[in-house]
Amino acid sequence: MRKRDVFTWYGTHARADLEALLQKHQDEDVTGLDEPRILKIAPFDAMGTPLQLIKQFGGRAGFARAVHKLQFALYDKAA
Numbered sequence: 367m368r369k370r371d372v373f374t375w376y377g378t379h380a381r382a383d384l385e386a387l388l389q390k391h392q393d394e395d396v397t398g399l400d401e402p403r404i405l406k407i408a409p410f411d412a413m414g415t416p417l418q419l420i421k422q423f424g425g426r427a428g429f430a431r432a433v434h435k436l437q438f439a440l441y442d443k444a445a
Contacts, residue, residue, distance in 0.1 A: 372439045376432060379413075380422040384436055386410060391440070400433040402426065 373381045386409050390396045398404065405416035413419060423429040 372435050375435070377422065380432065383410070383413065383419055383422060384432060386413070387433065388436060388440070399437065400430045402429070 373384060376384065383405075387399050387404070390404070390409075391399060396404065402416050402420060404410065405419050410416070410419060420426055420429045423432050
């Protein structure tokens with residue numbers, strides 16, 4: 367996954383959000399990672415409000431793009 371440099375596109379806090387999303391997907395098979403409501407549950411609720419977290423990606427569209435890049439890298443590697 368890291369070879370795809372998905373995490374290097376973003377700042378420290380945004381990378382932490384992406385890593386938490388990835389962990390949530392791996393541990394709990396959570397889907398819909400690009401849904402902002404996921405940011406209301408642990409561990410995201412301790413990282414900031416959903417609005418604060420989304421702003422780290424430049425807004426909702428940037429958040430969705432980042433998650434889609436993450437998912438593409440994840441599924442591209444699995445294929």
